[in-house]
Amino acid sequence: MNNAPALLNLAVLSLFAVLAAPLPAAELTVYTYDSFVSEWGPGPQLEKAFETQCACDLRFVGVEDGVSILNRLRIEGEQTRADVILGIDDGLLVETRATGLIAAHEVPLDGLSKTLDWQDADFLPVDYGYFAFVYDSSRIKAPVTSLKALVASDAKVIYEDPRTSTPGQGLMLWMKAVYGDQATAAWKQLAQHTVTVTKGWWEAYSMFLEGGADYVLSYSTSPAYHVVTESKDQYRAALFSEGHVAQVELAARLKTSQQPALAQQFLAFLVSPEAQAVIPVTNWMLPVIDAVTLPPVFSQLIEPARIGFTPEAVAGSRQDWIAEWRSAAVKD
Amino acid sequence: MPSSYRGGAGRVLALAGLSGLVAVTGVAFYGLIGFSGQVADPGTLQDPYFYGILGFSLKQAALSAGLSVLLGYPVARALYYLPGLWFRRTFLTLCLLCFVLPTLVLITGLVLLLGHSGRLAPLLGADWNLYGLKGILLAHVFLNLPFVVRALYLQLLHIPDTAWRLALQLGLPALTRWRLVEWPMVRGRLLVLGGFVFVLCFNSFAVVLALGGGPQATTLELAVYQALKYDFNLPEALTLAWVQFAIAGTLFVLLGRLGGSSWLVLEQGGDRVPVPGRWSRLGHGGVYLLCALFLLLPLLVLLPALADIPASLRLAPLLQALLNSFLLALACVIPATLLAWLLLWPQRLAQLQQRPRRRQLLEWLSTHTLAAPAMVLSVGWYVFVLPRLDLAQWGPVLVVLLNLVLTLPFALQQLRPRLLQFDAQYAPLCAGLKLAWPERLALEWRWLGGSLRAAFALVLLLAMGDVAVFALFGNEAWTTLPWLIYRYAATYRMQEAALASLLLLVVCGVLVWLLEQGRDGGA
């Protein structure tokens, strides 16, 4: 074997190291999920906008998804390099607070949208969305109008695993909110016409787009993407009469941060009109303040009633509910 | 000749390499145990859910292995008995490609073909559902059958010409020929291959994740992942991992005992196979055709994505990601191949010294990462390094290290039989000629030829397809192509994802093809 490729490897590895080396000046490190910082996500625009006001270097660290942010905090503990975390959702709020690493955000909450009714002193909402079943209106003319109707139907359904995906957990809460103690029977009934339960949202959604099912569990905002980016308007979210469970994505700053003021400034920036105008059309979620101008399609989205549980209630019962789903959602 | 072969410096180096390899696994477990303060959670074993998972893991692995071997054997025979088959070499290349195909690409292909509204859905009846056991088996057979075909074909090639000549000369009928000449040659190999596929499928993760479809189809590896990631329940994850490691590891020990002798095939046969009759020619041809169809369809069905290139597609990030994937894989493949060769040194010595136990132990240690839960290795390392190192700087090194450890068994497997054959034929000659190290090395590299290229191709492509390790240690500054596919898809860019999958497939195809060029015998 010759040495040239081995040397090349070394060169490449050291190049990686150099490229990734930290820069000087005041630095704010934000842990978030990977798609948030991808070039089509909100990350790049937010970074540019914030850096012009703060004279600092905003550094996003993308990890796989929301729960990975929490796991990373748990592992790193007090030694974490993060100043801010962004992208934990309300389902993980209690566990995140339990790490003891979170500091109060000190951002006034009165500017937030009233529908959210948000009071938490540690976590600040950044965007939110309702879980909803999305269908193709060119194929389904009379969509179901309630969760009970969907469960009782024989429509092909794809949803996500509540253990591994946020929408999946949302559906679990939704089922518990609608069926309560009868959830076991409902899961069983749903399993009879479930095409598959996927690990994550995109597996489910891409299968649906390829024609894999009649309904897919997604967000009420999903149709907006197809209109804005693809000019396709046949995808709709079904409005259910029982109400919908919401997901609220949160940001928080850490006690261990060396830049508490800068971190607080960034949190305030996240709920400013400037940032809130970016998030809906890049992250495809709803803004947490009202005074934001959005593409017209956002006004055509369904506006469901919100049902569900407090983060504390979710944290207290999640294990039981997952065990229930695990044994019930099996096809006969 | 127990005392006539001595190890020298190579052996010391090899043992150092082996210790390093074992240390990688050790650190991973240490990371998890150290963090949680618990070695295991016995409570897990009392949950009926655990036995459901265990049962399913075993069942799907046994079925996948059985099907791969049962279906692969006739295909290998067709290749062997009809040397004039069309596109035979291309087919063998395709086999290699299928084995290393990134799961991501395969799943897309299978869904487009056999999903609810796939191209073949109308033929499958209303009750057809790709997800669940059927889908898992299909994907596992697709990934492993080609591997079985190649390995068995190679084994058949080793039937000495003289055996056939003798059998024909004695006028033995076909069935007797099969029983006396062919069966003894493949029997041991069938068992070893079946066992190997079983272990791969027992530890399967990505396929089960994508096609499993809910709680009734969960493997141990997947359960480890869920426990680690979503419940952050390290003791439970460790318990599951120990069980998985114990079962897969025991199986490996058994395989080592069963399969040892089948590597010692000396003769290289070839083109003097008995000419099959007309009907059996048709049979072989049919089998070959069906298999080619089975392997090609899920790949060809991806092509229409080309007709629909979205305007938003930008080439630069795609190519950058491709380059990153390639460089990372290259950084993994060179040390992996060298390490494989080095680790084989004491095993070959043990073989020459007729110490089978020692050889089996060394063999097991050097390939143990195949049995160890990959999820534990990467998450264990993640837990271990996060508080100690800056991932932004060390990420690439860790991605390379873990991929190296995970792909090493495949390189070992490619090189081992060929080197054992070298020793069986030439060990006395090498000793008698008093060859110097560089001369010996050059001689062996040349001898390895196709096996070296195959090892190279396997490791390169397996490393290029990695998503799991990158998901933990990577970041957006050096995104790889498979990760980019996930990312496209996670932001609704399904067409870009499809195109990027196609690009990945094409690149893998070209690499396999290049590496297969100029290899003799086609296997």
Place this chain on the structure above:
Amino acid sequence: MGVLELDRVRIAREDWALEYDFQLESGAILTLQGRSGAGKTTLLLLVAGFEAPDSGDIRWQGHSLLPLPVAQRPVSMLFQDHNLFEHISVWRNLGLGMGRQRTRSWEQAVRDGAEALGIGTLLGRMPATLSGGQRQRVALLRTLLRPEPLVLLDEPFVGMDPQTHALAGEWVRARAKAGGKTVLLVTHHAQDRALGDRNRVLGV
């Protein structure tokens, strides 16, 4: 006193045992005959170091060979099979293990030897394209051109026609004498006795 001494060498395996006790003077050629299983090959393997005796001693110039590994014994051996690496050319096979001794005069000796053995035109070929007799002659050439003073030949004339056999036999004797080699030659052809200075029949 002989240059090669086998001093009550005994080797036993599960179902057989052999004993050797003889001496050979420097520069002599000893032919070894005997029926199959009489221990001809085993004797060569013992001297070369591929087998170890259970008792007794093998000495070369008064020093025991037993502590030395194969590669350090003063032995050049021709095996019954696998004498040539199949994946490299005849020429490269001939040069293996010669290191710095691959001088011009060595090259010339190879060419002369190949010419004398009738394989002068085959040096660029791959071993697989040679007949059995041709391969044996290539192996013979290498074995005798190596620098070691003790040469062990195990059935070197297999596969050769009578004419070639005679030619090769003559060449071996001439070459051994010219190089001052001590030779053990295992054969089952009675005519090869003529090549030896001494002849032994094992197992009677």
